[in-house]
Amino acid sequence: MAKMTFDVEYDLVVVGGGGSGKSAALTAAQAGLNVALLEKKAETGGSSIYAEGTCAYESSEQKERKVPPVTGELNQKHYPTREDGFRRYIDYSHHRANPEVVRMFVDNSAETIDIMKSLGVVYTDVTIYAYNQPLEVNSFHRPDGLDERVQELLLRACVNAGVDVFTSTPAKKILMSDGAVEGVQAVDSKGNTMNIGAKAVILASGGFGNSPEMVKKHSWQHRLADYNYQCVPTENTGDGLNMALEVGADTESLGALMVIPCARSKTLTAHSSGAGSQPVLWVNKTGRRFASEEVSMSFADSGNTMAKQPDGVVYSIFDADTVKHLIEEGSDIGLGDFIEYKQKLTRLQAELDQDVAEGIAWKGDTIEELAKNIGLDPAVFANTVAEYNDACDKGHDPQFYKSANYLRPVRKAPFYAVNMAPSILVSCGGIRVNGNLQVTDKEYKAIPGLYAVGMEASGLYGDTYNLDCPGTANGFAHTSGRVAARHAIKTIKGE
Amino acid sequence: MNMKSWIIIIDERRAGGMLDAAKKLGGQVTAAVVGSRALADSIAKLGFDQVLCFETAEGIPAEAYALQVAEAAKAAAPRLVLASDSSVGRMLLGSVAAKLNATMIGAVRLLAVDGESIVASRSTADGKLLEDIEVPGALAAIFDGEDVEASSTKPVPVELMPVEDPGTTMRMVETIEAEEAAGLLTAARVVGVGVGLASKDDLKLIDDLAAAMHAEKACTLPVCDDMRWFPSNRVVGSSHSQIAPELYIAVGISGQPQHMSGIRDAKVVVAVNNDPEARIFKNCDYGILGDLYKVVPELISAFKNNG
Amino acid sequence: MKIIAVFKWSRNPQDGRVGMNGTLDWRGVKMAPNDDDPAVMEVANAIVEDGEIIGLTIGDGDIAWAAARGAARTMVVTDAQTETDSSVTAAVIAAAIKRVEGVDAVIIGDSVWDYGVVSALMGQLGWPAVAGVVSAAKEQGRLRVTRKMGTASQVLEVEGPVVLAAAANREEKNAPGMKEVLFARKKPVERLTMADLGLAPAGDVSSKGTRFPDTPPARMIDGKDPVAACKELMAALRSDGVL
Incomplete structure (x- = not known):
């Protein structure tokens, strides 16, 4: 077969301009490689601009700081070590994580923080995500301006490095x-098909969380395809996974999703x-409780819990007293920077x-009226509320053992219902990679020149995003991008 | 030592500030007014040592007199020449600088003398820093420092400079007032509203302010998505519109990164907020710390009276 | 018309890394097109007719930027950079312009990144010059330019050769695609050095370094007395020329 003629040739082509792709491109360009970064949207940033903090272990920021006061059951006397992180990912995933990939991440995450600092990122805090969440470790490096600012600085650094x-x-x-791999075919902004030669290709397109078809096909939460509410305007439609599968890649732990609850048709900061x-x-739609609502301590777990309900429909019910409490005293649990603790x-x-x-939330002066307005069976709903109020009075939830401090009765009119929905933020892995982030085929052999990074790559997760190590998705994006690029650099330079 | 200064004046902007900055260097300060006689007369009341007037003819832009002003400056040989950052002033300053073979520095906030040199401190790194620059020779500077109110009990006589007809190389054709409906993307002035506003009914305040300013209205994402007070084409920020108005007044906006990335290229950003910790106060030019319900009505009358 | 489009003559001030002690670190930062450079190309393309647009830039960074937006060829002064003294920077640009015969218009971005360079270049060329230009058109052989004057705009007729400083009033529309960008890199480039222009890298002006300003960048106005606060604000806005 005649060798293909290319419109242009690069050493490295990176597919996707989020945190993982830009980190890969920057690393390679700084090492002297000729790098192109292809982004399908009009702006780079991907899911990373919606990220808040970055997970790292034994970073310079952690070393400089005092461990925050103990907040949960875990008596955290020190910031999490690499070993702590390693064990966490393996255990949390029920050993579905790939130890090679976990090792790569925990060993290289601290350098990510130093690189970001050298670009001008200032970390204001190293903390946990949901204050008072007993299981979280203090891995969450919170940048000034959140990751949106980090992505701006990273983009400028890429351009300055010649990407x-x-x-x-x-x-x-x-x-x-x-x-x-010998290149990538792309379509430019004017519709021209471009054949781009490349010695290596890094797939960094952010997974398939925004493709209902792929969610249906690949995820154990396939029903989400029918009722997912997209709360951020990302376009992660599985481009990398599909392209990789076409050239013989294999998958691993395919189908984990990062799901967050959000009021349907509203934003996370509403x-x-x-x-x-x-x-x-x-x-849920039956008018009955279905879980200890304390699961809201972890948005990923509560996202999963909501996703399991019929049609993914959950009604959050509260009364005038709770409205007053939330307005005057503040939230009982935090959701990162979206809704801060208190x-x-x-x-x-x-x-x-x-x-x-507008008809997207409901109000009633009686419990029965609220039930009718929502469309629930009034008798069943009234019984649920009565049982719940009884639990609140006793300070004990015999049904789901929710902690007494979260038992707020629903007693004072008017009553409200907010329509909560599960929202896929991003899919968690799919393409099997080795510790160098090389994509592996059915024989577990690396496909020469092909890498997958960020949420494209499997290796850290089992069935669910691990929020006990907050900032993992973002930390892994930047770290895996850089480590993949380093391997590509070595290979291309023949070192 | 010659510390004689020339201030090029095409309108009253920063005239007091430039006079003040130049005076501190110790030499004689001359106002070189390029414009109307009336302008020169009002400048003469500010306290300059000398006021020269290059009277411009009707329909001829001030720039057309650039070479004549430069020749006069060369004869006077000032050590320092200042102009404001108006487009006309900057162009005249360039002409004078070329004739004097002077150093040119923009965005100068402060001036000082150090031995035989002038030290100009200019704003750099997007306004985050000042750079001190030592200039041993003649300096032409675009002045961006604080304005100061100036007046003098003894106005100086205006000296009319001989001006030749500059010919027809440049002439004014017409002046077009800004269209009200320029659209958010190209508007010269924008009022942005955030969720600091308590209720939808209060948008009337924003409507009135926008009308008084002849501004377009914009909002943050929560105002659209969570409060539904505006359609999404009014949202400014990442994944939405990026705007670059001359003046952006942010009312009740806390300054989330998502919003700030949309106004990065605005020339002047004013924030009205009652939270001293609001992030927007780190990213604006002027911050009014106060209750928007008290401040905005005053802003409306201020703009109605002289905006 | 024969037009020289001056682009990418400075670094992006947002790229400088500010140190804890007020230092400014430019390591690894290349020259960048400024926000007004797309407007330069827009104005150039609007008046070029069957003439030619020549891109002119200095230093490192993307040389083909203007070529991807309509310039037929590009000149670059490879060893020049943005100097502390804007007159020196402008002298380099002016010297390169003077190598081209029969230039009808020079267009440069009216960039707040460094107004000094724009002013100095206008002065050194000594041609009729207009800053703040948002659009231009040829009408019956005459050049009409529209410039911003606060919220109003003013239409001027100018006889050439002229210098225009173009100001963007929106984000770049219709940025070139990958194919156009790659094609632009094959267009002719004339590489010049300061020596070719008979210039020595110089200047007796020296930077004494950077520091944090004594007052914070934002001027805070106490809104307790709203009337006084608005008065103070309006005075400041007037000084800034936005009223």
Whole structure:
């Protein structure tokens, strides 16, 4: 077969301009490689611009700081070590994590923090995500300006390092020759098909969380495809996974999703959504409770819990006293920077009034009226509320053992219901890689020149995103991108 | 030592500030007014040592007199020449600088004398830092320092400079007032509203402010998605519109990174907020710390009266 | 018309890394097109007719940027950089411009990144010059430019050769695609050095370093007395020329 003629040739082509892709591109360009970064959206940033903090172990920031006061059951006398992190990922995933990949991450995460600092990132805190969450470790490096700012700085660093950044330029196909990568086919912003030669290709397209078809096909939470509510405008449609499968890649632990609860048709910073995410009374379409609402301590676990309910529909129920409590005293649990711990939900009443008028939340002067307005069986719902109020009075939840401090009765009219929905933020892995982030085939052999990084790559997760090590998705994105690029550099330079 | 200064004046902007900065260097300060006689007369009341007037003809832009002003400056040989950052002033300053073979520095906030040199401190790193620059010779500077109110009890006589007809190389055709409906993306002025506003009814305040300012309205993402007070084409921020108005007034906006990335290129950002810790106060030019319900009505009348 | 489009003549001030002690670190930062450079190309393309646009840049960074947006060829002064003294930077640009015969217009971005360079270049060329230009058109052989004057705009007729400083009033529309960018890299480039222009890298102006300003970048106004606060604000806005 005649050798393909390319429109242009690079050493490395990176597919996707989020945190993992930019970290890969920057590393390679700084090492002197000729690098193109292809981003299908008009702006780079991917899911990373919605990320808040970055997970790392034994970082310079952790070494400089005093361990925050103990907040949960875990008596954290020190910041998490690499070993702590390693054990966490392996245990949390029930050994479905790939130890090689976990090792790569915990060993290299601290350097990520130093590199970000050298780009001008300032870390304001190293903490946990949901204050008072007993299981979390203090791995969450919180940058000033959140990850949106980090992504801005990273993009400028890429441009200054000489990376050719092409936006509105989706990659369509990996080009192969004799079982090795020889390039990528893409379509540029004006619709021209471009054949781009490359000695290595790093897939960093962010997974398939925004493709209902792929969620249906690949995830154990396949029903989400029918009722997922997309709360951030990402376009992660599994481009990398599909392209990799076409050239013989294999999958591993495919189908984990990072799911967060969000009030349907609102944003994560909405105060109605924040109220609905609190451990108040939750019922599903049957009008009954279904879990200890305390699961809201971990958004990933509560996302999964909501995703399991019929049609993914959950009604968060609270009364006028709880509205007052949330407005005046603040939230009982935090959701990172979206809804901070003890944040006063000052807009709650205005939002509820607005949402009720629009028909996306409901109000009733009696429990029965609320049930009718929502469309629940009034008798069943009234019974649920009565049982719940009884548990609140006794300070004991015999049904689901929710802690007494979250037992707030539903007694004072008016009563409200917020429509909570499961929202896929991103899928967690799919393409099997080795510790160098090389994509492996059915024989577990690396496909020469092909890498997968960030949420594209499997290795850290079992069936669920691990929020006990907060910032993992973002930390892994940056770290895996860099480590993949280092391997590509070595290979290309023949070192 | 010659510390004679020339201030090029095409309008009253920063005239007091430039006078003040130049005076501190110790030499004689001359105002070189390029414009109307009336402007020169009002400048003469500010306390300059000398006021020269290059009277411009109707329909001829001030830039057309650049070479004549530069020749006069060369004859006077000032050590320092200042102009404001108006587009006309900067162009005249460039002409004078070329004729004097002077150093040119933009965005100068402060001036001082150090021995035989002038030290100009200019704003750099996107306003985060000052750079001190030692200039041994003649300096032309675009002045961006604080304005100061100036007045003098003894106005100086205006000296009319002989001006030749600059010919027809440059002439004004027309002046077009800004269209009200320029659209958010190209608007010169924008009022942005955040969730600091308590209720939808209060948007009337924002409407009135926008009308008084002849501004477009914009909002943060929560105002659209969570409060539903505006459609999404009014949202400014990442994944939404990026705007670059001359003036952006942020009312009740805390300054989340998502929003701030959309106004990065605005020239002047004003924030009105009652939270001293609000992030936007780190990213604005002027911050009014106060209750928006008290401040905005005053802003409306201020803009109605002289905006 | 024969037009020289001056682009990418400075570093992006947002790229400088500010140290804890007020130092400024430019390591690894290349020259970058400024926010007004797309407007330069827009104005150039609007008036070029059947003439030619020549890109002119200095230093490192993406040389083909203007070529991807309509420049037929590009000149680059490879060993020049943005100097502390904007007159020196402008002299380099002016010297390169003077090598080209029969230039009708020079267009440069009216960039707040460094107004000094724009002013100095206008002065050194000594041609009719207009800053703050948002659009231009040829009408019956005459050049009409529209410039911003606060919220109003002013239309001027200018006889050439002219210098225009173009100001963007929106994000770049219709940025070139990958194919156009790659094609632009094959267009002719004339590489010049300061020596070719008969210039010595110089200047007796020296930077004494950077520091944090004594006052915070944002001027805080106490809103307790709203009337006084608004008065103070309006005075400041007037000084800034935005009223």
